[in-house]
Amino acid sequence: MRFLRSRFLQAVIVLVVAFCVFRFGIRPPAPWSVIKLYMAVVALAVLVHISSDSDSWRDFLRPIRDTLTRPERRFVRAVLVVLIPVLLGYYAYSVAAARPEAPPQLRAIHPAPPPSLSFRGKEMNLQGLENPLRKDQASLARHAAAGGAIYIQNCFYCHGDNLDGKGHFAPAFNPPPANFEDPGTIAQLPEAYLFWRIAKGGPGLPRESTPWDSAMPAWEDRLTEEQIWQVIVYVYEATGQRPRRWQEH
Numbered sequence: 001m002r003f004l005r006s007r008f009l010q011a012v013i014v015l016v017v018a019f020c021v022f023r024f025g026i027r028p029p030a031p032w033s034v035i036k037l038y039m040a041v042v043a044l045a046v047l048v049h050i051s052s053d054s055d056s057w058r059d060f061l062r063p064i065r066d067t068l069t070r071p072e073r074r075f076v077r078a079v080l081v082v083l084i085p086v087l088l089g090y091y092a093y094s095v096a097a098a099r100p101e102a103p104p105q106l107r108a109i110h111p112a113p114p115p116s117l118s119f120r121g122k123e124m125n126l127q128g129l130e131n132p133l134r135k136d137q138a139s140l141a142r143h144a145a146a147g148g149a150i151y152i153q154n155c156f157y158c159h160g161d162n163l164d165g166k167g168h169f170a171p172a173f174n175p176p177p178a179n180f181e182d183p184g185t186i187a188q189l190p191e192a193y194l195f196w197r198i199a200k201g202g203p204g205l206p207r208e209s210t211p212w213d214s215a216m217p218a219w220e221d222r223l224t225e226e227q228i229w230q231v232i233v234y235v236y237e238a239t240g241q242r243p244r245r246w247q248e249h
């Protein structure tokens with residue numbers, strides 16, 4: 001075991017063991033930047049230890065000097081002279097080489113609605129379409145109440161009972177359910193836009209609103225046209241937001 005007394009070998013063993021511990025021994029695995037940092041600290045500590053007295057420092061340098069100067073180490077020298085530049089060159093290449101990357105895609109939260117949609121086979125022109133329930137102001141309160149019931153039956157799991165997008169399913173979804181209290185959602189949108197989104201849901205979104213699949217269900221088959229207009233009345237009533245008018249565009 002005499003060779004274990006060699007300072008050089010000791011230093012190498014400490015570095016290798018430290019690397020293995022950082023790379024494989026830590027759960028969850030540490031990122032490379034952290035491993036590099038730890039290894040730098042360990043290398044520094046090893047150098048300080050080795051150079052603490054001149055005997056040990058000479059001991060450490062001896063195998064290096066031997067390899068560089070002794071005639072019988074010529075073969076090792078030749079291998080190192082080839083191997084080190086090749087490894088460095090490969091490292092430089094692997095850092096600089098361009099990798100194929102998927103093009104970045106930004107998700108449009110409010111994509112342009114289609115000009116018209118077919119709701120249960122009936123063509124509806126969305127452009128300029130108003131909520132028909134608002135024509136009869138007298139029964140608006142009744143529609144809002146009906147909309148509230150529809151909301152509690154179908155929507156609050158995701159959009160929350162405070163309409164703030166914090167329903168109990170919400171944490172599971174990316175993108176998260178829309179927060180209707182936020183001035184950036186329904187307050188910016190005409191009611192016909194909501195009609196389209198509620199009827200067609202996530203599956204009806206155009207491509208620019210992917211890459212994450214929206215969990216918003218399509219309600220076309222479960223709610224009637226009137227029920228959708230009612231729940232729309234409700235979400236504006238309950239949040240105190242006002243729908244955007246078409247002419248404000």
Ligand code: HEC
Pocket residue numbers: 109110150151154155156157158159169173175176177178184185186194197198201202205214215216217219231
């Ligand atoms: C399974 C969860 C879930 C349910 C249930 C749900 N939604 Fe959604 N909803 C979402 C998610 C997620 C989004 C955000 C992604 C998107 O825009 O599609 C969303 C978006 C919306 C939007 C678009 C808002 C905007 O700013 O563009 C409206 C309107 C909407 N929901 C209304 C409703 C109504 C009304 C109901 C009930 C009839 C309902 N949602 C039920 C998950 C849900």
